[in-house]
Amino acid sequence: MREITFAEATMEAMAEEMERDERVFIMGEDIARQGGIFGQFKGLPQKFGFERVIDTPISETAIVGACVGAALAGMRPVADMHFVDFITVAMDEVVNQMAKIRYMFGGQCTVPVVLRAPDGAARSAAAQHSQCLESWFVHVPGLKVVIPSNPADAKGLLKSAIRSDDPVLYFEHKDLFRMKGPVPEGEFLVPIGKAKVVREGTDVTIVSYSATLHKALKAAEALAHEGIQAEVIDLRSIVPLDKETLFASVKKTGYLVIAHESTKNGGVGSEVAAVVAEEIIEYLDGPIKRVGAKFVPIPFSPALEPLMLPQVEDIIAAVKESL
């Protein structure tokens, strides 16, 4: 299969969906004339025009608000939030409007909006340009939350998100944009709500997603040399959570470690751990371990930044503590 980058895969998804459905459009800061800060929109306006690939004012509240209004009026908007950190500027529009309207209106309409949010720490961007905030949205009924770890899923999940009648938060880690990988051409959908076992194993289940998944895979390799066979699950969707795949693995291995880049406190790992403890604790043979960023804002210093983030060694250590 041909190999393309994560950024190219997201652009292919955008182009295919815009081709397929004229109600689909995208707006955001610096996306049309500049092509996106990670190059993920280069060439798109040339194909679809500046009316469907729209440069917005630096105005996150208006961007998300306008997505909601356009969706209510029958469009299928996608917004690029530039950095996930800026989504906080528009939290009312995300939480009180976009997520709730369908339910509050008694199902009269849907709000098919996709918010794309580049996240994660990369190259000393400091505390307001480095966060992973996916767990905030796990707490809000009405939203779906997806978070690909590779180019193929980036394409398949984005296409599914655009076709979803529910609003979707689509998180894409900055470090993944340049990652190359095999991506099917043409129609390729990854269902929302379906996790994937990316490495089979029998001794411990490591649940991860996004960029941290690759650290989990490295940890699993290292553990294999010590005779520990880790099974690694890429969640891909956080809401809805694929409990079936998760439970099947934990029932098999009896041990669970969850690793992600967002802070450990109140992170997705807490929810995954709670669900497993609540529903299938009898299958656990050791304590659940969570690996996440330390509970501090991300520091600017290149010497400090990696110390705050979960590393391969932290995942290995957590597995050993669990077993």
Add this chain to the structure above:
Amino acid sequence: MHDKDKLVWMYRKMVEIRTFESKVTELFAAGKIPGFVHLYIGEEAVAVGACANLKDSDFITSTHRGHGHCIAKGGKMDLMMAELFAKETGYCKGKGGSMHIADVEIGILGANGIVGGGLGIAPGAGLSAKMRGTDQVTVCFFGDGASNQTTFHEGINMASAWKLPVIFICENNQYGISLHQSKHQNITDVADRAAAYGIPGVVVDGNDVMAVYEAVGEAVKRARAGEGPTLIECKTYRWRGHFEGDPQVYRTQEEIKEWQAKDPIPRFEALLADMGVMTAEEAEAIRKEVAAEVEAAIEFAEKSPEPAPEAALEDLYV
């Protein structure tokens, strides 16, 4: 110069709002309506004057004080009342209540529990019309209090930068909840802020339905012609508290009476009589018909079933 039927329709809509709302005060006091309600009595001329310019295919965004906008845009009083009663037959199946009534089919994109919420949404409806090349306009209602919110600035900025067909209507009823306008902003006319966005800003007497109708008519014409948004400030007054049950320690009875003397409904009735459009008998007949419709709406609401428990989990994920 004016279509007689339209003028009589406007009178009827104002009476519908007044009658509906007056009944809601009684029903709320009697404990038949759960939650809380924010009433529009005294401000009827704004919603009706504005919506008299609109077609079914046009959009409005409304506020927490939204019953008037909904009635003026063609919303059904029985479905509204059933929603206030939290019944399964209501506009939102009893899951939204007063602050979330919507009728998306006829362009009512919802009341909103967040002050200024509609100011974020309205430009998006306008953008949709522009992208599809329809002649739809969006009227965005909000209060003087909302004019201090982020959405006011960001929404009007976006709509003006992109020349979107949106009419921003500030219902300046003098108070942001309990705080008089003179204490929540350093300006007298919210319309002055239009200058900051390079769009027309118009002040009208919000208790004069014809003045509102004409000002909004101009703005609608501008919007449909692709010339962008207008900010219209309607000076008016809410007779009731911010919410039903508000002790209203922040204003005097004298002030309320002063504004009640400027009641927009008898004022319009007198105008229509002068114009020879409607007699006192015809006005009385309309009031009677409307009273009967509101009674029928209440009966519909009272007789409707509560939502089934399983309905609480529906209308969420597709």
